[in-house]
Amino acid sequence: MTAPTTTTAASGPDRPPQPVPEPAGTGAVADSPRRDRLREAFRWGGLRLVALAVLLAAWQAVVSAEVWPRVLVPSPGDVWRQFVLASTVHDGVRGYGGHLLIEHLGVSLGRIGTGSAYAVLAGVPLGLLIGTVRPLAVVLEPAVTFLRTLPPLAYLSLLVIWFGIDEAPKIWLLVIAALPPIAAATAAAVRTVPGQLVEAARALGSGPTALLLSVRLPCALPEILTGVRIAVGVAYTSVVAAETINGVPGIGGMIRDAQRYNQTALVIAGILAIGLSGIVLDALLRLVERIAVPWRGRV
């Protein structure tokens, strides 16, 4: 009730005198772009909502027309019901396979996080080496490219033979999938550090180690973070593959089991859960980038 009142007051008779005490109109200049941006955000957000509604309506229309059997193409309502069932405790059963959907997702996110963290820990130093030591680049760069082009399912079997079916092969798979983009981005970024800045640092007495850690690394940080964002994305797309064997709890394991029992609606609910959490995570990583490297694009 309070919000509308203030709005009316702001647009009411109190409104006109407000700009007067503001000094020299600077407030107006600083204010209007922000309001424009807000209006812009609303407009595009609205467009997105409309598109989503159209999509859902089309989906429902296809299901109602019974073009395909319901078991293959469930309705949005079916998916929602499965989503609710998987997210609650019902008849003494906890979610799906003994875990709530959010727990499946949490376990998968944990694996993605662990895999990506190891990939950063190994990939950044590897990229630094590749970017600065020529002989290493000659040997390691093709290896990284080779790994990068492999589909994770191709090496999953090997990892299972080596590490069994518990956590180890899953984490290894995610590390192998996420490492190449980080190493490649780091190597490329370190190579393209402007020579002018390197000279300035050398003139100030920087040796090779200081150059690497205090100039090349921070200068490369924006691109490294972009590499990390890409790597997390790759880990995301690989986690379902990692969880095809003994993957419960885990969103990939859940989808796999649901597929086995022809629970199409639950498969779709799982896919949506992965996709939506991916969007949120990407937005978070973008935010981290903006805060951590405000100098992006200014080198």
Add this chain to the structure above:
Amino acid sequence: MPRTEEPDTRAAVVELAGVSVRYGSAKAPVTALDGVDVRIHAGEFVVLVGPSGCGKTSLLRVVAGFERPATGRARVRGSLPRPGAGAGVVFQQPRLFPWRTVGGNLAFALARLGVPRSDRPGRIAELLERVGLPGMAGRRTWELSGGQQQRVALARALAAEPELLLMDEPFAALDALTRERLQGEVRALAGRLGTTVLFVTHSAEEAVLLGSRVLVMAAGPGRVVAELPVDLARGPGTDVSALRSSPEFARLRGRLAEIMRRGAVPGP
């Protein structure tokens, strides 16, 4: 045995003998410098003037250790020039580190010197004061104007209190008033600390105001064509704006401009 000092018996801080610098490929070489001889003694303030492209930056880069001469001999305090071996450099562009704040850029220089962390804020404040940017330590480098950035670059080079200071048109991007202030600052500082300076400029006025000796260069290929000793009063106390209005300054500036005009004409 006290003797009258002759320039050649003193140890030269900078010594270039027959130095040539070539760029480009073997097929299409660009000769930026051709057979340049320069000796700079301790405490001298040597100014390089000459038209654009005559090799002033190239000469400075040889002394800084960034460019190896194709022929000839380059020595700084008797050894091969090496970056970071005690020569402070102010480049033609500010070249600040954008991932560090203004203060962080100065801290970078202080850290290389081994100044303890706790002493750095005080030194940074003092350096910024000196270049007319008090209280700017927390600012982002890209928020600064071009002239302000160049002044931070100057402060960063001064942070090490180098015995040899190489400056490449450091004041080109400044307004007249700020330029005069910094000219006075650099002049006084060099006098006070006995810093040896090699300073590049396009301006005859700046050359005469700052230099104890001016070397005039010409292009095609780059070489030193004339030398002008300047005997304007030196020392910490001398006021730049007072110097500028002196008849001696006007006379020297006129002579230098005349030499520069003649130098610009290739060959006799």
